[in-house]
Amino acid sequence: MFNRYKRLLFVIAILVMTACSKTSASGKNITQHASNVSVVAKEDGNAHGIAMGDGNIYFGLSGKYIFRYSPESGCEEIAVLEEAAGSFRAGVDNVFIYDMDYGPDKNLYIAAETKVLRWSASHGIETLFEDDFSGTYGAAGIAVQKNGTFYVTDHGGRVIHFNPENGDKEVVMKKDSNEDKPLGFFAPIGLALSENENYLYICDSVLSRVITMNTQNNRIESIVPLSEVSTIEYLGVSNGYLYVKSPAQEYFYILDLSNPEKPEETGRLEVKGVDFFSYGIQTFVVSEESNNTHVTGTCWDSGEVYSLNIDTQ
Numbered sequence: 001m002f003n004r005y006k007r008l009l010f011v012i013a014i015l016v017m018t019a020c021s022k023t024s025a026s027g028k029n030i031t032q033h034a035s036n037v038s039v040v041a042k043e044d045g046n047a048h049g050i051a052m053g054d055g056n057i058y059f060g061l062s063g064k065y066i067f068r069y070s071p072e073s074g075c076e077e078i079a080v081l082e083e084a085a086g087s088f089r090a091g092v093d094n095v096f097i098y099d100m101d102y103g104p105d106k107n108l109y110i111a112a113e114t115k116v117l118r119w120s121a122s123h124g125i126e127t128l129f130e131d132d133f134s135g136t137y138g139a140a141g142i143a144v145q146k147n148g149t150f151y152v153t154d155h156g157g158r159v160i161h162f163n164p165e166n167g168d169k170e171v172v173m174k175k176d177s178n179e180d181k182p183l184g185f186f187a188p189i190g191l192a193l194s195e196n197e198n199y200l201y202i203c204d205s206v207l208s209r210v211i212t213m214n215t216q217n218n219r220i221e222s223i224v225p226l227s228e229v230s231t232i233e234y235l236g237v238s239n240g241y242l243y244v245k246s247p248a249q250e251y252f253y254i255l256d257l258s259n260p261e262k263p264e265e266t267g268r269l270e271v272k273g274v275d276f277f278s279y280g281i282q283t284f285v286v287s288e289e290s291n292n293t294h295v296t297g298t299c300w301d302s303g304e305v306y307s308l309n310i311d312t313q
Helices: 001-020
Strands: 030-042 047-053 055-062 066-069 074-079 099-102 109-111 117-121 124-128 141-144 150-154 160-162 169-174 190-191 199-204 209-214 219-225 234-238 243-244 254-258 262-271 279-290 290-301 304-311
Touching: 030 055, 030 066, 030 254, 047 109, 047 150, 047 279, 047 304, 055 099, 055 290, 109 141, 109 150, 124 254, 124 304, 141 199, 160 190, 160 209, 199 234, 234 279, 234 290, 243 279
Parallel strands: 030 262, 047 099, 141 190, 190 234
Antiparallel strands: 030 304, 047 055, 055 066, 066 074, 099 109, 109 117, 117 124, 141 150, 150 160, 160 169, 190 199, 199 209, 209 219, 234 243, 243 254, 254 262, 279 290, 290 304
């Protein structure tokens, strides 16, 4: 009888520990919630592409304008891409500015369908390089490293590494050319670096896969398919998690980075309060602010920039 009682206490203890644990053995029981969802900026047009730096938010509008927002001065237009002539139409404006990132040199780097651009306060817009970008979106995602070099995706099936200092350009990933882990059909869009920059995470949009590449040797470490989505576009890293967004869903997918070589899908970030016309939040930045995980993202349909906190407890 006493042994049965001890076994019962042991089972209860295990159940309690499991209930209190953040993840289950399968790693798929996290549900995070967004709080303090608010619109921080709004302009007439379609918003796409966002970056943050030095307390400012930068975002693309209507395919050809770049705005800068600060709490002190509000929104101001800082650049116009006169040559913008995106071939892909969505909403009412041509998409040309797909993604952007803020570099260590305090300049803005922009993936703009047919080319990669750099904006600086002193020189304005300049073209860093053009290429045979293909697919529906062309140059669609960009991630700048701490040393100033960057990765850019070609929706037609490539990831390119570029050094703006000397012009060196290398294709580090390409469909049907990776012997260790063949990709087959490959349509990359968004990408993000791990916090130590040893790994690059890439959204393979059409097949809804997250591909992890080792930046030290350009080796594909893992290919992780996500569940219940038809396409994924952009992603961001913060506090040991990878957040992935599908334009067709209001929520974000959460992947655990305990093993950075192979992210594990662990749940969802539920978001309420964003106007979800056709897409809701698409491009976004994840950051740490005052010990809180924070998302700032653009809504294509409404021209709005949303801010939200992630409640991780």
